[in-house]
Amino acid sequence: MSAYLDSLRWNSDGLVAVIAQHIDTGEVLMQAYADRNAICETLQTGLATFYSRSRRERWCKGETSGNFIRVSRVFADCDKDSIIFLGDPIGPACHTGAKTCWFAEAEVGADGGVSSAGRHEHHADHSPATTLYALERTIAQRRAEMGQQQPEGTKPSWTARLLSNPELLCKKVREEAGELCQTLEAGEGAERAASEMADLLYHSMVLLNLQGVPMEEVMRVLRKRFGTSGIEEKASRAAKQ
């Protein structure tokens, strides 16, 4: 352990920057700092541990709130002064109760002015969603709008039509799967295959929305099925020996 810790580049306060990232969704959960003991403890216990610069002490995230982050993998960057904890959070990562700490988005107006949106701490929809999860939110938004009175003459979106017609939706999912297969069978090329996979993903995600299944849950299933053992399992195995 000591040689590994020596290989990291500690700043003048003896700290490295740490980014905790959700292993399933890729969400950046929180950013903090760690001293040697915090990195060592994280690797040994599999629970994200940091050093608080204000309280001047080591803290295991979740030790008071119960919202631990189970860390599977630990990475150092090219110059060894920034660490990623890739892990699975139990509950919200932010002390405000938000899922991640980044919920305040800078909004650039048409005039070039900048304001800050999303002060509503518990609204997950202001956090930095990557493409797949942004699409999931868009679908959820269409669903929410369906319950609201629309101005007369408003044409329902394609997503809303799919959401309100399970038969059409299932027909589309089967059709898109067929079109994806066709790209291979007929050698239609990579661009077409990417486009058909996008079709299939989108329609499947509408179907998942109808059943209340978040993509995060699908990722969890895939991780349990295909995941290699992380430091947590290794740490527990070492403890049993």
Added chain:
Amino acid sequence: MSAYLDSLRWNSDGLVAVIAQHIDTGEVLMQAYADRNAICETLQTGLATFYSRSRRERWCKGETSGNFIRVSRVFADCDKDSIIFLGDPIGPACHTGAKTCWFAEAEVGADGGVSSAGRHEHHADHSPATTLYALERTIAQRRAEMGQQQPEGTKPSWTARLLSNPELLCKKVREEAGELCQTLEAGEGAERAASEMADLLYHSMVLLNLQGVPMEEVMRVLRKRFGTSGIEEKASRAAKQ
């Protein structure tokens, strides 16, 4: 802009920490620092701009290498001292030529000892892949192994069987799409739906591997189709006015 910049919590050196994240894959690309002007420039130009503590100057990432990061969205964390640039990188983000800066993984041995794996800077396979991309790598690995001599008596993995039998693969993709639809049609419940979506995703990704299509490309297609306009577009619109 000035009010927004005032709302951030600058450290004693006048800097905030910045994390650049890939908008499509969720990969954390690099971590650096920014001063007021760097944040302001990023919001105005849509290109990730930082402050180098060693060179004591502002730098637009890519200005010498050409590897810019196009920033779509900017977020501040709960206590306003850490920023996320969510964007699309043009080329590798790390100066070593690696896609991201985090390619050195800590490996915990069965004895509890820790070593650092992945000094091969250009090997993307040591970077912190989240579940979907870890699965993509596993499939690619199975494909690579197919070209290698296997010890006699080794049974090919299910993935290898699918990869070598396009007919079986397409049959499975269609079948899994049907099973996913069935969960809705027969009201089989959320757990079953998540499991069938995992099946469908996995089999589709094997099919994409055969056609040389990375999931990143599928995400790009989805973003172009469903993405809302980011600061880049707004900045260019403002410039035109």
